[in-house]
Every structure is written in structure tokens, then in C-alpha cells.
Amino acid sequence: MSSFRCRHLLVLVSWLLLADPSKAQDPGLDTTPDLASLVAFDQGQSHLRVGVIRYREDRSALSRRYDVPLSPVTRERMRAFYDEWLGALKDLNFDGLNHEGRVDYVLLRNDIQFQREELRLEEESVDTMRPLIPYIRSLEELQEARRDRLPIDARITADLLNDVAKKAETLAADLVNNNGTNDIEPVSAFRAAEYLRTMGRILDGWFAYFNGYDPLFSWWVPAPYERLTAAMTTHAAAIEKAYLGDLENGPVVGNPIGEDGLRAHLQHEMIPYTADELIAIAEAEFSWMEDALIEASREMGYGDDWKAAQEAVKNLAVDPGEKPGVVVDLERQSVEFIKDHDWITLPSLAEEVWRMTMISPERQRVSPFFLGGETIWISYPTNEMTHDEKLMSMRGNNPHFNRATVHHELIPGHHLQGFMTSRYNDHRGIFSTPFWGEGWALYWEMVLWDADFPRGPEDRIGMLFWRMHRAARIIFSLSFHLERMTPQEAVDFLVDRVGHERANAEAEVRRSFQGGYSPLYQVAYMMGGIQFRELYKEVVDSGQMTTLEFHDAVMKGGRMPVEMVRARLTGQVLTRDFSTTWRFMNE
Numbered sequence: 001m002s003s004f005r006c007r008h009l010l011v012l013v014s015w016l017l018l019a020d021p022s023k024a025q026d027p028g029l030d031t032t033p034d035l036a037s038l039v040a041f042d043q044g045q046s047h048l049r050v051g052v053i054r055y056r057e058d059r060s061a062l063s064r065r066y067d068v069p070l071s072p073v074t075r076e077r078m079r080a081f082y083d084e085w086l087g088a089l090k091d092l093n094f095d096g097l098n099h100e101g102r103v104d105y106v107l108l109r110n111d112i113q114f115q116r117e118e119l120r121l122e123e124e125s126v127d128t129m130r131p132l133i134p135y136i137r138s139l140e141e142l143q144e145a146r147r148d149r150l151p152i153d154a155r156i157t158a159d160l161l162n163d164v165a166k167k168a169e170t171l172a173a174d175l176v177n178n179n180g181t182n183d184i185e186p187v188s189a190f191r192a193a194e195y196l197r198t199m200g201r202i203l204d205g206w207f208a209y210f211n212g213y214d215p216l217f218s219w220w221v222p223a224p225y226e227r228l229t230a231a232m233t234t235h236a237a238a239i240e241k242a243y244l245g246d247l248e249n250g251p252v253v254g255n256p257i258g259e260d261g262l263r264a265h266l267q268h269e270m271i272p273y274t275a276d277e278l279i280a281i282a283e284a285e286f287s288w289m290e291d292a293l294i295e296a297s298r299e300m301g302y303g304d305d306w307k308a309a310q311e312a313v314k315n316l317a318v319d320p321g322e323k324p325g326v327v328v329d330l331e332r333q334s335v336e337f338i339k340d341h342d343w344i345t346l347p348s349l350a351e352e353v354w355r356m357t358m359i360s361p362e363r364q365r366v367s368p369f370f371l372g373g374e375t376i377w378i379s380y381p382t383n384e385m386t387h388d389e390k391l392m393s394m395r396g397n398n399p400h401f402n403r404a405t406v407h408h409e410l411i412p413g414h415h416l417q418g419f420m421t422s423r424y425n426d427h428r429g430i431f432s433t434p435f436w437g438e439g440w441a442l443y444w445e446m447v448l449w450d451a452d453f454p455r456g457p458e459d460r461i462g463m464l465f466w467r468m469h470r471a472a473r474i475i476f477s478l479s480f481h482l483e484r485m486t487p488q489e490a491v492d493f494l495v496d497r498v499g500h501e502r503a504n505a506e507a508e509v510r511r512s513f514q515g516g517y518s519p520l521y522q523v524a525y526m527m528g529g530i531q532f533r534e535l536y537k538e539v540v541d542s543g544q545m546t547t548l549e550f551h552d553a554v555m556k557g558g559r560m561p562v563e564m565v566r567a568r569l570t571g572q573v574l575t576r577d578f579s580t581t582w583r584f585m586n587e
Contacts, residue, residue: 041424041556044098044100045100045425046097046098046100046101046103046104046425046427047096047097047098047100047101047104048097048100048101048104048105048108049100049101049104049425049427051104051108052104052107052108052427052428052430053427055085055108055430056427056429056430058081059081062077062078062081065147066078066147067143067147067202068140068143068144068199068202069198070122070126070140070195071137071140071144072123073140073144075119075122075123078115078119079116079119082112082115082116082119083116085108085112086109086112086113086116089105089108089109089112092105094575094576099568099571099574100568102574103560103564103567103568103574104427104428105574105576106564106567106574106578107428107431107560107561107564108431110268110270110561111268111430111431113268114264114265114267114268117264118264121257121260121261121264125188125191128185128188129188129191129192129195130192131184132171132184132188132189132192132239133171133192133195133196133235134167134171135164135167135168136195136196136199138160138164139164139199139203140199142157142160142203142206143202143203143205143206146206146209152210152214152217154214154216154217154219154220154221155216155220157217157220157221158220158221158223158224159224161221161224161225161227161228162224162227162228164228164231165224165227165228165230165231166231168228168231168232168234168235169231169234169235171235171238172231172234172235172237172238173238175235175238175239175241175242176238176241176242184243186243186244187255187256189239189240189242189243189244190240190243190244190255191255192236192239193236193237193239193240193244196232196233196235196236196239197236199232200229200232200233203225203228203229204229207221207225255513256480256481256482256483257481257519258481258482258483259275259482261481261519262275262478262481262482262519262520265518265519265520266520267580269433269435269520269524269561270561270562270563270564270580270582271435271520271527271561271580272580272581272582272583273583275478275481275482278474278478278523278527279474279475279478279479281474281527281530281585282471282472282474282475282526283471283475285467285471285526286468286471286472286497289464289467289468289471290306292460292464293306293309293310293461293464293468294306296309296457296458296460296461296464297309297310297457297461299456299457300312300457300458300461306461307499309457309461310461310465310499311499313398313400313401313458313461313462314395314396314398314401314501315395315398316398316399316400316458317394317395317397317398317399318394318398318399320380320381320383320390320394323378323380323397324356324378326399326402327356327376327378327402327406328356330399330402330403330406330407331354331406331407331410331411334406334407334410334411334412334448334453335351335411337448337451337453338411338412341451341547342547342548343412343447343547343548343551344412344416344547344548344551344552344555345548345551345552345555346411346412346416347419347420349419350411350415350416350419350420351411353374354374354375354376354410354411354415355374355375355376356375356376356378357375357376357377357378358377358378358380358382359371359377359378359379359380360382361382361384361385361389364379364393364507365507365510367379367507368392368393368396368397368501368503368504368507368508369396369397369405369504369508370397370402370405370406370408370409371409372408372409372410372413372414372415373409373414373415373418374415374418374419376406376409376410376415377409378397379393379396379397380393380394380397381393381394388503389503392501392502392503392504393504395501396500396501396504398462399462400458400459400461400462400463401462401465401466402462403453403454403459403462403463404445404462404463404465404466404467405466407444407445407448408441408442408444408445408466409441412444412551413440413441413444414437414441416555417437417440417441417555417559420555420556421555421558421559424555424556424557424558425556425557425558426558427558428557428558428559428560429558429559431558431559431560431561431564432559432560433524433528433559433560433561434517434518434520434521434524434525434528435520435524435527435528435531435561435562436528436559436560436561436562436565437524437528437559438521438524438525438528439524439525439527439528439529439530439531439532439562440528440529440532440554441525441529442470442525442526442528442529443528443529443532443533445463445466445467445529446529446533448463449463449467465498465499467526468497468498468499469494469498469500469508470525470526470529471526472493472494472497472498473512473522473523473525473526474522474523474526474527475493476489476490476493476494476509476512476522477490477512477519477520477521477522477523478523480513481519487509487510487513490509490512491505491506491509492505494508494509528562530584530585531562531563531584532554532562532565534584534585534586535562535565535566535569535584536550538566538570539569539570544569544570545569550569553568553569554569557569561580562584563580563582566582
């Protein structure tokens, strides 16, 4: 370390130890660290914290080393890694761990078992996909040889690339002429086309590594490589056209995982319910929300026609340029409301550092509503959108709909979550789950609704729109993965049942099925919120904790399935072979 850095570190430590809060530039900002409380917190840290960090970093290192995602070599190496860790957990003295350590033990074992099951399911899906791209293994081996630090024979490599390019061209031409065969499922075609593009990106890195640095490679390989990349692009497009149609302008296409896949994900998320049981819960939630919408509609003078009342609310959108001001005002209202009730500790620095940015027109195709964290991403029309696109964006992001989205994305939602979990138990980030992340933000929509945060029927309609949307997500996403509903039917469901603008509904479904989300992500909003609500009743209504203690404990505990939050807060006795049992709905 340089002498400058040493002096800088000494100054920082001295400030931390000696700083006088009364001399801060702004006494209203409580940014001085309470080191005594941090030391006390650290003494209660999990005995397995360092072990979880080791697992996280080792897995991350292996994923960078074995970077051909669907290769059998990658699969076998990761399977061996998980088996090694399961063996280490089995040999560990579980009874010698403190309670936080036992929580981490259960979380770690649960994650490893899930990852192993994912490898098995992946192998099955790859087996159904590879007949469409039979040459892919030879391309995977090129990158694997590079990662194995092996020398390359440029002439042999050029011959290989040229031969593979011919095969890809022939396969693409056959698809164009014959329009595919009937024994290939659309989902397999979708996966094959996507994997061709993934391998294209991997091979670009492989090519750049040698080209220009190896004279023989640079002489032999560029021409056949250029032919190969063009052939792979053509082949991917031919697969999609033959089996999936026009993806650019046609219907949304997804990747259903089936009943076995859902079962594995539900086990990992510690949700002891079947997909059909979760759909039934969502339908029950829909029922009371429709009654509440009718009540608000009557107050607005629209009788039982709540869709007409919703249309009127949509048309209350502010003019272009005014949306950031709406966000600032709504953030202030929600924070003041929460402070007045003393529900949760809100660090002043968290209030100070959040920022705003605008979502591009291109990204609004898949993100038609707000996104959040330390920065809230605002979806609103730009001058280059078509007239219809402008109106749909404005109507779908009116101030009354925003009454739920702003606090969901900022405080006490995603921004506060990120702020706290980066400072407390950050090793548990590897156990992150949308049931904790999105569930917490949705839980606060429930809390604020029950506390009369909506100021009138327009606000209630706006907040109910999002509650209905969360219930709809459960129904359409699970039905899709069970192969009972197509993506287009999901779009129609959002338009007809919830009141979405069609373009926004298409963007939501496209984001749900093509945005890299876990299959249960859309389920997690409402189910996670219900879990937190029921846990609150168990520990606060019973007098075990105050509201403030409950919310602060959740934020400082780190990210994990909500059943493990329950185990932490209640001091539940955990065993080495713990499995999910918490039926959180009143039955």
C-alpha cells in the first residue's frame, strides 16, 4: 500500500473514531456511524458467514472458467463442485453452529441441492434441443480448449470451421425448403436458436483471443470463421421461422419448464404449495379486489362499471416533462407517512442518495412501468414515439397508478432493501429470492393500503390495479409453465382481467418470459407479500416484537426465502435436514 493510501486510511479511521456529530455540515443528516452498535451486531454474525462467502466466490470463479453454459463439461464440473460442498456440509458439526449459522447451513444446503437439480433438468432440455444444432459440440470444444490453455492448430481449426459452416448452411436450407419437422417442440426450437446466438458471442471472444496475435491463425481462420458466423445467424433465424413464426412482429414466445421444473423451484423457494394451490390463492385475492374496485367506481359515479372508472383514472396522466415532479412528490408523501407511524428505521443517507433516470423507448418495449433501486427508472413517452405509444405510456403511468410504484421501487421498497443488505449480512446475497425482494415491496403496498394511504377512490383504483396485476402474474405465469396458457393468451388475460393497455400487456408478458427472470419471479410479488404479512401477524400481533423491531430485523437479516426469515425471528429450532413446512395461508 502506498504511503498516501496509508495516510488516507489513518485519517478515515481517526474520523470514524473521533468525529463529533455536532460538527457535521448538516446536523439533520444522521450519517455518522454508530460503531458501538455495529460491533455488537458483528458479534452475533453467523458462524458460517465465511463459508458462504467461500462457496459464493468459488462458484463464481468456476462459472468464469467454465463459460460454455450448456456444455457437458461445464455440467460435470459444476456437479462435482456441488457434491464436494454437500459432503463438506455433511461432515460439519451442525450442533456447534450458532442459530444464525444454522440458518446459513439450511440456506446453503437448499441452494446446492437446487443447483444440482437444475443441472439434471438442464441436461434433459439440452437433449431435446441438440438435434436441431448437431454441430454445436465441436464449437463448444474450441472454447473449452482455449480455457484448458491448449495450443491451437490453425489449419485444422480452419477446416473444422468450414465444415461446420457447411452443415449449418445445409440445415438452414432444409428448414426453409421443408419448414421443419413435426417432432420438434417449439420450446426446443426457441432454446436452440437462443443457444446459437450465445455460442456466437462466446466464439467472438475466442476468435479475438487468437486473431492478430497468432500469425498462422490470422492467415487461415478469418475467412471460414466469417462464413461460420453468417451460417449460424442464418440457421438461428431459420429455426425460429420454421417453428416459431415471426418473433419480431408476431406473438411473444416463452420457455415453459413444466410441472417438474416448477416443483424444483418451489422447493428451492421454500414454498410448500403446489402450482394449482397458488393459482387458487390468486383467484381468491382477485375476488376481494374486484369488490373493492366496484366500491371505488361507485364513489366516482360509474356504478359497478369499474373498468370505466379505471379508464377515467388512466386519463389523469400528467403532461410530458412533469413526471419527475410527480415521483418526487409521491416519494415525499410515502416517506413522511411511514415516519409518522414509526414503522421502520429510515437511514437519512438512504433518503439522500436516491436518483432518477428515464427509460429509453427501446427498453420500454419490455419495461413499460417503473423500475427501481437506488435509481428509480421512470417510464414515460418521448417525442420519437408514435402517437399511440405515447398515449399508452402516459395512461399506464398516471399519478394514481404511481401511488403504488414509487414507494415499491424506492423507500421502503427496493432502494431501502439494497441500502440495508449491502451493509448487513451481505454474504446472504447468494440466497437472494424474489419472494424476499419483490415480496417485501409488495408487502408495503398492503401495509399502506390498510393504513389508508390512498387519498380517494382514484388512488384506490390505481393501487388496486397493481394488486390485481400481481395476482394475474401468478395465474398467467404458472399456467404458462404448466403449458395451459400461451403467451398470447396471457396478454389477453392482462388486458381483459386487469385493464392493461395492450402494448403494456405485451411488454409485461415478454419481460416475464424472455427477460432472464426465474420461472417463479412473477409469482413471488404477491406470495412473498402474503408471507411477510402473515409473519407480521405471528410475531407482532402476538407481542413478540414491535412493528419497528420486526421491520428492522427483516432488513438487517439479509436476503433469503421468507420461511428462513421466520426461523430467524422466532428462534425456530433448526435441524440438519430441515425442509419447508410453513403453510402460511390461513386454512
